């Protein structure tokens with residue numbers, strides 16, 4: 001079994017060790033999937049702070065996949081990931097934007113957007129089964145929305161982001177001299193599209209990936 005290299009956001013190609021099948025069989029304490037695994041006490045320390053996320057809390061084993069991911073603590077917490085049955089990609093912020101705009105390419109899939117880079121997300125995520133919805137983890141929050149909703153909000157946000165800061169767009173507290181520089185009519189038209197989403201997770205996600213210079 002050879003491991004498949006994954007290109008990480010720095011551009012580096014990283015090879016990972018293949019899965020090592022464990023000697024136990026059952027439901028995974030963490031993700032709940034049935035299969036082979038390793039004794040929980042060998043994989044998870046008592047200090048592990050995410051016990052409340054366990055999908056099979058009475059199980060005493062952790063599956064081969066979760067054991068593998070936990071062994072790459074740095075990478076699997078730091079990076080955002082998009083995975084399908086045939087591929088796994090570590091995503092830069094720009095690449096998250098592209099993938100979200102395109103919509104899921106195949107189901108089932110898993111999409112994890114790491115914000116702090118310090119939290120375990122893989123076993124908290126839900127597998128997306130439909131191409132008409134995005135189901136993803138944005139840090140520890142589960143989100144579900146249609147790809148169209150994302151692109152419809154991204155467009156006005158990126159137009160505003162040419163002039164305003166992400167904080168101004170998130171709060172709705174714009175500096176007046178910038179409103180004049182941007183053009184009051186243009187600002188008003190886009191603010192009208194953004195304001196119903198203020199305070200929402202979707203706007204937070206859109207702002208997380210919004211880029212300058214993407215719109216005219």
Ligand SMILES: [Zn+2]
Pocket residue numbers: 028029030031032033062063064065066067123
């Ligand atoms: Zn598992």
